[in-house]
Amino acid sequence: MMPRLLVFSLLLFLFVQCNTSVNSKKKSVAITDSFYTLPDSFTSFSKSFTDSLDAYFSHDFNGTVLMTKGHKQFKKAYGYADAYKKEKMPLNGLFQLASVSKTITGVATLLLVQRKQINIDSSVKSYLKDFPYSDVTVRQLLNHRSGLANYMYFTDVYWQDTGRCMCNKDFYDFMVKHQPTPYLKPDVSFSYCNSNFAFLAVLIEEISGKSFPEFVRENIFKPCGMRNTFFYGYKPAANHSPVMTGRFDKYVYNETYYMDGILGDKSAYSSVEDMFLFHRGLLDGRLLNKDLMAMLQTPSFGPNIYGGSYGLGFRLKLTPNGQWTYHNGWWRGFWTFFWNRFDKDICFVILTNNHSSAGQVDEVMLGQWLIDAK
Numbered sequence: 001m002m003p004r005l006l007v008f009s010l011l012l013f014l015f016v017q018c019n020t021s022v023n024s025k026k027k028s029v030a031i032t033d034s035f036y037t038l039p040d041s042f043t044s045f046s047k048s049f050t051d052s053l054d055a056y057f058s059h060d061f062n063g064t065v066l067m068t069k070g071h072k073q074f075k076k077a078y079g080y081a082d083a084y085k086k087e088k089m090p091l092n093g094l095f096q097l098a099s100v101s102k103t104i105t106g107v108a109t110l111l112l113v114q115r116k117q118i119n120i121d122s123s124v125k126s127y128l129k130d131f132p133y134s135d136v137t138v139r140q141l142l143n144h145r146s147g148l149a150n151y152m153y154f155t156d157v158y159w160q161d162t163g164r165c166m167c168n169k170d171f172y173d174f175m176v177k178h179q180p181t182p183y184l185k186p187d188v189s190f191s192y193c194n195s196n197f198a199f200l201a202v203l204i205e206e207i208s209g210k211s212f213p214e215f216v217r218e219n220i221f222k223p224c225g226m227r228n229t230f231f232y233g234y235k236p237a238a239n240h241s242p243v244m245t246g247r248f249d250k251y252v253y254n255e256t257y258y259m260d261g262i263l264g265d266k267s268a269y270s271s272v273e274d275m276f277l278f279h280r281g282l283l284d285g286r287l288l289n290k291d292l293m294a295m296l297q298t299p300s301f302g303p304n305i306y307g308g309s310y311g312l313g314f315r316l317k318l319t320p321n322g323q324w325t326y327h328n329g330w331w332r333g334f335w336t337f338f339w340n341r342f343d344k345d346i347c348f349v350i351l352t353n354n355h356s357s358a359g360q361v362d363e364v365m366l367g368q369w370l371i372d373a374k
Contacts, residue, residue, distance in 0.1 A: 036225040038280060042073035046374040050074055053369075061360060062089055063352030066272035067370050068279075070345050075272060081244055081353070094228060094243045094269045095351040098329025100336045101268035102197045106142055106313015107282070108216050109200050110292050113138075117207050127203055128172075132179045135186050138203070141196040142312040143300035147184030151195045152259065154180050165233070165261030168212065172202045190301050190310055194265035197313075201264025212263055224281035226274040232260050232267035243269060244353040246333020253332040266331050272349040279340055279347040293342065297325050314340075319364060321371055326363070337363055346370055 044050070045067075053074060057065055062079030077089040097104075112118040118127065120139045125131040127138075133148060140146040151171060158178060159166060166174075175195065184191055201212040208215045213234040221229050228241045235243070246253040260267055270278075281287045288296065299309035299316050307318035317324040326339040335358030337350040348370055352358055 035222050035227050036281075036286070038225055038277060040071065042068070042071055045069075045072050045074050049369070049373045056366075059360075061352070061357045062354045063350060063357050064089065064091055064093055064095075064272045065348070065350050066276050067348040067366075067373075068276055068346065069370055069373055072373070073276075079357070081242070083354070084250075090242050092228065092241045092271055092273070093351070093353075094230075094241050094271055095336060095353060096232075096244075096246060096266070096331055096334040097268045097270055097275075097336050097338075097351075098266050098331035098334050099194075100275075100327045100329040100338045101264070101266045102329075103313050103327050103338060104216060104220060104268055104278070105197045105200050105204075105264045106296070107287055108204055108212075108220060109138065109142060110288055110296065110312065111219055112204065112207050114289060114292055118203070124199065124203065128199075128206055130176050131199075132176055133182065133186075137186070138200075139312070140186050141200050141203075143310050144190055144192045144196055145187050145300060146193065146196055147182045147186050147188060147191055148193050148195045148199075149180035149183055150193045151175060151180070151198065151262075154178065155259065159258060162258045163256070165256065165258050167261045168198060168201050168205070168263055171198050171262045175199075192310075197265035198262050199264075204264075220278070220281070220287065223286050224274075224277045226270065226277050229268060229270040229274045229278075231263050232269065235269070241271065244334070246331070246353050248333050248355045251333075257332060260332075266329070270351075272351055275338055275349040275351075276347055279338075279349075282340075283342050283345060297323070297342070317364070319367070321368065324363075324367060328363070330358070335361075337361060339363055339367055341367075341371070344371065 057078045062083060064077045066075040075091060077091040079089050081087045081089045081093060113120045118138055121137050123134060124136050124138055124141065125134050136146045155174065158174060204215055205212050213231040228239055230236060230239060296312045296314060298311055300311065301309055303309050303318045309316040314325045315327050317326060322341065324339050324341060329336040333353055335352050340347050348366060350361055
């Protein structure tokens with residue numbers, strides 16, 4: 001009996017020790033799993049400025065607005081999440097960012113450039129061996145000078161199972177198999193194309209060895225403190241912020257759409273507060289170094305008659321008071337605006353889930369108001 005009791009005691013001891021070791025590992029993971037917390041506090045703008053914003057957004061606008069300049073900040077929800085049910089718009093509402101998602105994908109790519117895991121002027125094919133367009137470089141994906149065809153105009157013909165979302169692997173396999181003819185040769189001209197940023201998401205997965213949502217969460221969302229931002233199909237169970245539904249006047253986009261699952265060019269969901277934190281992560285140097293921030297904001301072609309150009313993952317707008325670094329987006333009832341002046345510590349974010357609200361947003365005028373605000 002004694003030897004058996006001794007053996008049992010020894011096994012019990014080892015079991016407890018093993019479980020203690022496992023638990024300690026879990027605790028260490030939890031510590032590294034934390035999100036950054038911005039220590040700053042903010043004061044209010046002048047009443048005349050906030051009254052002007054209220055007057056501007058209080059007429060048939062449904063969405064959320066954040067404006068910040070240095071240590072002054074304004075944020076407010078206007079109108080309804082559902083105008084017909086009279087459900088008030090929540091300030092923490094999460095909106096499909098549409099093409100504003102490209103800013104996140106662009107920064108994620110530049111993080112790998114910064115770590116020397118990607119050469120921005122190398123061919124994409126040097127990293128993705130079966131990439132069918134041998135002369136296209138990483139930079140040309142980032143600045144829309146690849147000349148590639150937009151996958152959205154071809155998938156309807158070939159993707160039969162529209163009840164199931166395509167994922168990035170499906171997108172990549174489709175492009176490799178069918179090889180849509182490019183519109184232009186590389187670097188001939190700017191040609192805005194969603195394929196570019198869907199390919200970048202695939203490239204990020206290949207180089208990092210992680211899924212695109214996981215890489216972005218670990219390397220952008222957490223360092224910026226963007227706790228509530230996620231990609232379509234990857235919302236954390238702990239995220240209880242309300243997700244908005246897109247609308248085009250009376251039409252509600254509440255059905256699954258098969259292209260929603262292609263990430264990189266769209267399909268990030270965020271709030272005005274989280275997008276401000278993305279701005280601050282870039283402004284404070286927690287993501288990219290100064291050289292890459294300058295490269296991100298360098299025009300890839302001379303400004304057009306409206307002062308517009310494109311950097312790396314961001315549009316550029318030259319105005320009489322300087323250059324804005326920004327992106328807008330539209331996708332299935334969502335309209336989004338993310339405008340930055342990194343040189344002036346200025347940012348504004350406007351998110352709406354209704355077509356009628358988007359038409360009244362004059363970004364250049366609002367940007368000028370913010371520059372002049374007290």
